[in-house]
Amino acid sequence: MKKWELSRLQELFEAIAAQEPLYIPTDVSGQPTFALWQPGMALTRELNTVRSAKDLFFPQVEELVKFKVEGKKIQVLDPQVQIRDQVVFGVRACDARSFDILDSVFLAEPADTYYRDRRAHTTVMTLACTHPEESCFCTSLGIDPQAPGGDVSCWIEGEALYLNANTPKGQALLSRLPLDEGEKPEADRSVFDRLPLKDLDLTRFGEKKLLDWFHSPKWGELSQSCLGCGTCTFVCPTCQCYDIRDFDTGHGVQRFRCWDSCMYSDFTMMAHGTNRPTQLERFRQRFMHKLVYYPADHGGQVGCVGCGRCLRKCPISMNIVKVARALGEEEV
Amino acid sequence: MQERVIEKAAQLLESGACARVLGWKTGEFFYDVTPAVFTSAQQVRQEMVFSPFCGANLSKYLIAESRKEGKVGVFLKPCDSFSFVQLQKEHRILRENVYAVGVQCQGMSDIEALKALGLRGITAVQAEEDRLTVSTLYGEKTVALEEALSLRCRSCKSRALHDCDELIGDQGRDLDTDRFGEVARLEAMSPEERFAFWRSQLSKCIRCNACRNVCPACSCEKCVFDDPNSGVQNKAAADPFEEDLFHIIRAFHVAGRCTDCGECTRVCPQHIPLHLLNRKLIKDMNALYGPYQAGSDFDSKPPMLTFTQEDPEASIITEGRGIQ
Ligand code: SF4
Ligand code: SF4
Ligand code: SF4
Ligand code: SF4
Ligand code: SF4
Numbered sequence: 001m002k003k004w005e006l007s008r009l010q011e012l013f014e015a016i017a018a019q020e021p022l023y024i025p026t027d028v029s030g031q032p033t034f035a036l037w038q039p040g041m042a043l044t045r046e047l048n049t050v051r052s053a054k055d056l057f058f059p060q061v062e063e064l065v066k067f068k069v070e071g072k073k074i075q076v077l078d079p080q081v082q083i084r085d086q087v088v089f090g091v092r093a094c095d096a097r098s099f100d101i102l103d104s105v106f107l108a109e110p111a112d113t114y115y116r117d118r119r120a121h122t123t124v125m126t127l128a129c130t131h132p133e134e135s136c137f138c139t140s141l142g143i144d145p146q147a148p149g150g151d152v153s154c155w156i157e158g159e160a161l162y163l164n165a166n167t168p169k170g171q172a173l174l175s176r177l178p179l180d181e182g183e184k185p186e187a188d189r190s191v192f193d194r195l196p197l198k199d200l201d202l203t204r205f206g207e208k209k210l211l212d213w214f215h216s217p218k219w220g221e222l223s224q225s226c227l228g229c230g231t232c233t234f235v236c237p238t239c240q241c242y243d244i245r246d247f248d249t250g251h252g253v254q255r256f257r258c259w260d261s262c263m264y265s266d267f268t269m270m271a272h273g274t275n276r277p278t279q280l281e282r283f284r285q286r287f288m289h290k291l292v293y294y295p296a297d298h299g300g301q302v303g304c305v306g307c308g309r310c311l312r313k314c315p316i317s318m319n320i321v322k323v324a325r326a327l328g329e330e331e332v
Numbered sequence: 333m334q335e336r337v338i339e340k341a342a343q344l345l346e347s348g349a350c351a352r353v354l355g356w357k358t359g360e361f362f363y364d365v366t367p368a369v370f371t372s373a374q375q376v377r378q379e380m381v382f383s384p385f386c387g388a389n390l391s392k393y394l395i396a397e398s399r400k401e402g403k404v405g406v407f408l409k410p411c412d413s414f415s416f417v418q419l420q421k422e423h424r425i426l427r428e429n430v431y432a433v434g435v436q437c438q439g440m441s442d443i444e445a446l447k448a449l450g451l452r453g454i455t456a457v458q459a460e461e462d463r464l465t466v467s468t469l470y471g472e473k474t475v476a477l478e479e480a481l482s483l484r485c486r487s488c489k490s491r492a493l494h495d496c497d498e499l500i501g502d503q504g505r506d507l508d509t510d511r512f513g514e515v516a517r518l519e520a521m522s523p524e525e526r527f528a529f530w531r532s533q534l535s536k537c538i539r540c541n542a543c544r545n546v547c548p549a550c551s552c553e554k555c556v557f558d559d560p561n562s563g564v565q566n567k568a569a570a571d572p573f574e575e576d577l578f579h580i581i582r583a584f585h586v587a588g589r590c591t592d593c594g595e596c597t598r599v600c601p602q603h604i605p606l607h608l609l610n611r612k613l614i615k616d617m618n619a620l621y622g623p624y625q626a627g628s629d630f631d632s633k634p635p636m637l638t639f640t641q642e643d644p645e646a647s648i649i650t651e652g653r654g655i656q
Contacts, residue, residue: 029532031602047452050601051538060538061568134361134453134469191469196360196455225367225393227545231601234540243567258568266558315542315599316388317364325360 002163002174003182006156013037015177016087020123023056023088025049034088043090047133048307052237053095054102056088057118060234060259064114064244067253083117087173089125093148094138094307096126098237101305104298105240123173124150125163130187135308137197137321143305146187155184202304202324207296214288218326223283225316230261232310232319233286238303241267262286287323333435336500337382337407340433342373344405350431351402354393356386362457363443367393369404382407384441384459387482389595391415391425392548398426405431409440410504411484413494414591414627415548420495421630422589424551434493436501442482442598449479484594484607487511494628511592515611534575536602539568543596543606549586549626556581583609588617588636591627620644 004012016022022037025044032044033051066077099119106115126148129136138145147153151170155162162184165171192198205213233239243260246253260267262285268275276282294303310319337355344350353376357368363385370376389412397404408416413434419425446454446466453469462477489511491504518526544550544557556562557578569575583590583606592614596606617624621635621643 029536031536033536061570131452131470134455191453194469221368224369227542229540229542229545229599231538231540231542231599234538235601245567247570256570258570260567264558264567266560311360311364313601315546317359317366319364321360322366 001181001183002177002179004161004163004179006159006161009043009161010040012161012177013041013089014039016089016173019176021084021086023086025090034090037089047129047131047136048092048095048309050235050309050313052098052235052307052309053088053091054098054237054240056086056122057099057115058102058106058240058242058259061256062114062258063254063256065255067255069252080114080117083121085121085123087123087125089154090127091124091148091150092129092307093126093143093145094136094305095237096124096149097138097141097143097305098307099124101238101294101298101301101303102240123152123169125152125154125170125173126150128153128155128187130156130191132191132195133308133312134196135311136195137200137306137308139192139195139198139306140200141202141302141304141306145192146189155187157185157187197306197321200321200324201328202291202302202306202320203295203300205291205295205324205327207292210292210296213292213327214284216327218329219280219284222318222323222326223280226263226279226283226318227315228263228265228279228282229315230263231313231315233261233263234259235309235313237305237307237309238290239286262289287320290320291324291327333501334382337433337435338376338380340498340500341370341376341380341405341407344431344433345370345376346373349403350405352397352400353405353407354390354397355380355407356382356388361455363454369393369397382435384439384480385443387440387442387598389415389546389548389593391419392546392551394425394430395419395551398429400429403429403431405433407433407435408493408496409435409437410491410493411437411488411591411593413496414490414625415593416627417495417630418589418591418627419548419551421627421634422551432496432498434496434499436493436499436504437491439485439488440482441477441480444598444603445480445482446475449475451475482594483597489592489625490628512611512615514605514608515615518608518612530576531572533604534579535572536604537569537575537579538602539566539575539578540601542599542601543604544582546595546599547582547586548591548593548595549589550582579606579609583613586610587613588624588634589626590614591625616646620646 013022017037023034024037025032026035026041027044028035032046032049034049034053063079066079068075106112128148129145151167153164153166165174241260242257244257246255263282290303295301304320341353341355344353353370355370356365357379358381359365365381365386367388367390370380390406391412420427451466451468454466456467458465463474464477464480465472465474487509488507490506493499556564557566559565590610594607617635624635
C-alpha cells in the first residue's frame with residue numbers, strides 16, 4: 001500500500017495533473033461537483049457531489065454527428081473528439097458501483113463508443129467514506145463504503161492518504177507518482193452500524209412477481225404528489241436514459257443527445273402517442289426499472305447503489321426507500 | 333398545533349364535509365414529509381403530520397384536486413394562501429370545491445438550514461422553547477430555533493392568511509422583513525460583476541425543472557420548453573446562453589403573478605437563489621407601476637395585464653442600466 005501526507009495533497013494533485021487532466025470533487029458556487037483540477041482547488045468537505053460521477057462518462061449534453069448542407073450536397077461530419085487519458089479522484093463507493101451498472105448498459109454490444117472511449121481513457125481513484133449521511137444505504141446493497149473499488153482505492157486516515165492499486169491501469173498511475181510505502185491503520189466502522197437505513201432490503205422484488213408489482217394498487221398513492229420534475233433521475237448515478245434530438249442550424253443539422261427522464265411526459269413518445277399517459281405510469285417506470293426490471297435482466301443486481309441522492313433532493317421527499325417500503329408492506 | 337391540524341383533518345373527513353384532505357405525510361426521517369391526499373380519518377391519524385418541516389406549499393395541487401368529485405380540504409400556511417388567492421384570480425382553482433383551513437405559522441424550519449450550520453447525518457430534532465436539539469450520527473447539538481429557520485421564512489412578507497374558510501391559531505399580520513436587501517446588493521454591482529454572479533449560479537443548473545414544476549405560477553398545461561411544436565423545446569441547455577434563457581424567460585413569465593412564495597429556491601437541488609430574479613422583477617414593478625403584491629387580494633389589477641396612458645416606458649436602452 002502507498003502513502004502520502006495529507007497536508008501535501010495539493011502537491012499530489014499537481015503531480016497527477018502534470019501527466020493527465022485530473023477531476024476532483026470540489027465546491028463550485030457553493031455546490032460540490034466534479035471539476036477539472038486547477039492549482040489551489042481544494043477537495044469539497046461534503047460527502048458526495050450533487051451530480052454524480054456519471055457525468056464524466058455520460059455528460060448531460062453531447063454532440064453525436066453533424067450534417068452540413070450546401071445546395072444539394074450533404075456532408076456528414078464526426079464531432080467525436082479524441083478523448084485523452086484522464087484521472088478522476090474522490091469517487092465514493094456508491095458512485096464507483098454505479099459505473100458497473102452503466103457499463104452493463106452502455107458497453108453491451110453494440111457498445112456506445114462515446115461512453116466506451118471515456119471509460120477506457122479514465123483512471124478512477126475512489127475515496128473511502130468515514131462520515132456517511134443518514135440517507136446513505138450503500139451497505140444494504142452489499143457495497144462496502146470503506147473498500148471502494150475503481151482502479152485505485154484511497155483512504156484518508158489521520159494525517160495521511162493511503163492508496164492501493166486494484167487494476168493494471170491503477171498500478172501504472174501509482175508507479176508514476178513519488179509515493180511512500182505505508183500500511184493503513186484499522187478504521188472505526190461503528191457509524192455504519194448506526195445508519196438508519198442499514199437493514200433496508202431492496203433485493204426481494206423478484207421478477208417472478210413482476211406483474212404483481214406492476215399492478216400494485218400502491219402506485220397511485222405513491223405517485224400522487226410527484227411533480228414529474230426529473231430531479232431524482234438527473235442526480236441519480238445509475239439513471240441512464242437519454243433523448244436524441246436534431247438542432248437545425250439553418251445550414252445543416254447538429255444531432256445531439258441529452259439526458260432524458262422517465263418522469264417526463266414525452267419520454268418514449270411514439271408515433272401512436274405515449275404508453276405512459278399519466279404521472280403514475282411514469283413514476284412506476286422509474287422504480288420498477290431500478291427494483292424489478294434491471295435485476296431481472298442482470299442476475300438480481302439492483303439498479304440502485306444507495307447513494308441517497310434522490311432522498312436528499314426530491315422536492316416532495318418521495319424516493320426509492322419509501323417506494324420499497326410501501327410495496328413491501330403488502331407482500332404480493 | 334400538530335394535534336389541532338390532525339384533529340381538524342380527521343373531523344373534515346368523518347363529518348363528510350370533505351371527500352379528501354390535502355396535507356403532509358410522515359417519512360423515513362423527521363424532515364422528509366411528502367404532500368399527500370388523505371381519504372379516511374384513520375389514515376389521517378396514522379400518517380398525517382404537521383411539523384415545522386412541512387414546508388411544501390399545497391396550493392398548486394388544488395388545480396387538479398378541485399376538479400375531482402367532492403370537496404377537498406386543504407391546509408395552508410400564510411405564504412401558501414397568497415398562491416391560493418393568485419391561482420383563483422387566474423381561474424385555475426374551483427374555489428367552491430375547496431375547504432381551506434389556514435394554519436398560523438411561526439416560521440418553518442428546513443433541513444438545509446441545519447446542514448448550513450455544518451450538521452451532518454441528522455437523525456432527529458427535539459424542540460424546546462426557542463432551542464432545537466439536533467441528534468446526528470456524530471452526536472448531539474443544540475441550536476437556536478432561529479438558526480433552523482428556512483431561507484424564505486427569514487424574509488417572510490406576511491403571517492396573515494389571505495383566504496381561508498377557517499383558521500387554526502390567530503390571524504397574523506404583515507411583516508416588515510428586508511425582502512429586497514439582497515436585490516439591492518446585486519443592483520449595486522457593476523454589470524460585469526452581476527453577470528459573473530448570475531453566470532456562476534445559473535451554470536450549476538441541471539435543468540431538472542423542479543423550480544418550474546413546483547411553482548404555483550407555472551401552471552401551463554404544456555410549457556413551451558417541453559413542447560416539440562414550440563420551436564424552443566429545450567430538454568437540456570447546450571450552452572450558457574440557453575442556461576440563462578430558461579430562467580430569464582421563466583422569471584418574466586411569472587412576473588406580476590409570482591407571489592414570492594419561495595418554493596423555487598427551496599426545491600433547487602443546486603441551491604440557486606432563483607427568488608432573487610423574481611424579487612428583482614417585483615421590486616421593479618413596484619417602482620414602475622406602484623406597490624403590488626400578487627395573491628394578496630381578489631380585486632387589484634395585475635400590472636402586467638393592465639395598460640394605462642401613464643405607464644412608464646422603462647427601457648434598458650434609454651436608461652442604460654435598467655431601473656435603479
Ligand atoms: S419523485 Fe420527486 S424528484 Fe422525482 S420526478 Fe417526482 S417529484 Fe421530482
Ligand atoms: S435511486 Fe436514489 S439512492 Fe438509488 S442510486 Fe439513484 S439516486 Fe441513489
Ligand atoms: S452511500 Fe455509501 S459509499 Fe455512497 S457516500 Fe454514502 S456511505 Fe459513501
Ligand atoms: S430547480 Fe435548480 S437545477 Fe433544477 S431546473 Fe430549476 S434552477 Fe435548474
Ligand atoms: S417563481 Fe418561485 S417564488 Fe414565485 S411563485 Fe413561483 S415558486 Fe413561488
